[in-house]
Amino acid sequence: xKNKKDVIKQxxxxxxxxxxxxxxxxxxxxxxxxxxxxxxxxxxEQTGLTIHxxxxxxxxxxxxxxxxxxxxxxxxIALEAGYDSQQAFSFAFKQVYRYPPKxxxxxxxxxxxxxxxxxxxxxxxxxLFTLKVKEMAA
Numbered sequence: 001x002k003n004k005k006d007v008i009k010q011x012x013x014x015x016x017x018x019x020x021x022x023x024x025x026x027x028x029x030x031x032x033x034x035x036x037x038x039x040x041x042x043x044x045e046q047t048g049l050t051i052h053x054x055x056x057x058x059x060x061x062x063x064x065x066x067x068x069x070x071x072x073x074x075x076x077i078a079l080e081a082g083y084d085s086q087q088a089f090s091f092a093f094k095q096v097y098r099y100p101p102k103x104x105x106x107x108x109x110x111x112x113x114x115x116x117x118x119x120x121x122x123x124x125x126x127x128l129f130t131l132k133v134k135e136m137a138a
Contacts, residue, residue, distance in 0.1 A: 011028055011039060012054075018051065019062055028051060039051065059081040060092060060113055061114045063078070064111075065112070068104070077101070089101065
């Protein structure tokens, strides 16, 4: 059995490689070779976020970057972020970024709400560091 650090790294790598694909906890667990209950427990224990919340936040961060750096439509970005409608995307986006997607695009400044979780070495072995969803200034 892998140690928890390796399990978290495998999950994060899979999510990052498949952000725009249709993935869910079942697919992530199958890829990792563990039960979804074990994976979610270990991931939450080590990061403070559920796998679902991390995936959602990373997709929204990628969408925020696309809003500022591309000319793609908001609907297209919403679909790439895994949302079924622009309305659902706009609601979720505003909860994290405090602006609707169009307002965020008009500001023209990209600030990720959730960075990729990274594992870094420390003197006592390994520590897990993650940036929580940042509070955006209104």
